[in-house]
Amino acid sequence: MSVKTVVRSTVARMTMSDADVRALLHKDHVEALDVAKRMKESKSATVRSALFVKLKAALTAHSRAEEKVVYNALLGVRSKESRDYGNEGFVEHTLVDDLFKRLTAGDASTDTWQAQAKVLHELLDHHIAEEQRDVFSNLGEHFSSEQLEQMGKKFLAAKSSILKRKKK
Numbered sequence: 001m002s003v004k005t006v007v008r009s010t011v012a013r014m015t016m017s018d019a020d021v022r023a024l025l026h027k028d029h030v031e032a033l034d035v036a037k038r039m040k041e042s043k044s045a046t047v048r049s050a051l052f053v054k055l056k057a058a059l060t061a062h063s064r065a066e067e068k069v070v071y072n073a074l075l076g077v078r079s080k081e082s083r084d085y086g087n088e089g090f091v092e093h094t095l096v097d098d099l100f101k102r103l104t105a106g107d108a109s110t111d112t113w114q115a116q117a118k119v120l121h122e123l124l125d126h127h128i129a130e131e132q133r134d135v136f137s138n139l140g141e142h143f144s145s146e147q148l149e150q151m152g153k154k155f156l157a158a159k160s161s162i163l164k165r166k167k168k
Contacts, residue, residue: 021070021151022136028062029128036121045109048117052108056100057166059124063093065158069151070139077142085135092127096120 017023032055039051067090074086099120106113139148 017145017149019149019152020145021148021155022132022139024152024155025062025066025070025136026132028058029132032059032062033121033124033128036117036124040114040117040121045107048108048113052103052117056104057163059096060100061159061162061166063096064162065155067093068158069155070135073143073151074135074138079138079142082138082142085138089127089131089135092123095123096127099123 035051035055035058039048039055042048042051071086071089074082074089077083099116102116103113103120106116108114139151143151
């Protein structure tokens with residue numbers, strides 16, 4: 001990681017308010033990683049299944065809202081780096097969706113299911129670390145505090161709408 005990236009990432013973390021989309025994403029990331037880790041490490045297939053249901057619902061809503069609000073915004077920035085981050089985010093979310101399909105169709109008591117859960121955790125860990133380092137600093141570079149807070153409101157609204165639709 002370059003010194004420039006470290007500085008940009010540190011400044012991004014120091015300047016965000018609680019309503020900033022980056023703070024909201026970070027909160028979801030911490031929760032998702034915790035649930036994915038517990039799911040991967042659990043000795044009980046029943047517990048793994050229950051954690052998976054929770055993770056899938058929360059992370060699917062998070063991902064669709066993030067794509068709509070954050071990645072689409074990055075795709076609209078002139079910077080090639082920003083557009084690359086947006087496109088990479090979409091690709092990594094697609095990989096998570098594929099693992100969700102496999103886990104949904106599988107049996108949580110099998111070695112294959114457990115291997116897929118481990119890979120899911122590793123993918124999330126990589127995606128989140130990269131996003132919080134690179135995407136967050138990039139957002140801070142291209143969007144004002146007010147814009148980032150507006151993105152936060154749009155993210156929460158989109159996520160809430162998706163979760164409400166899932167309950168119906």
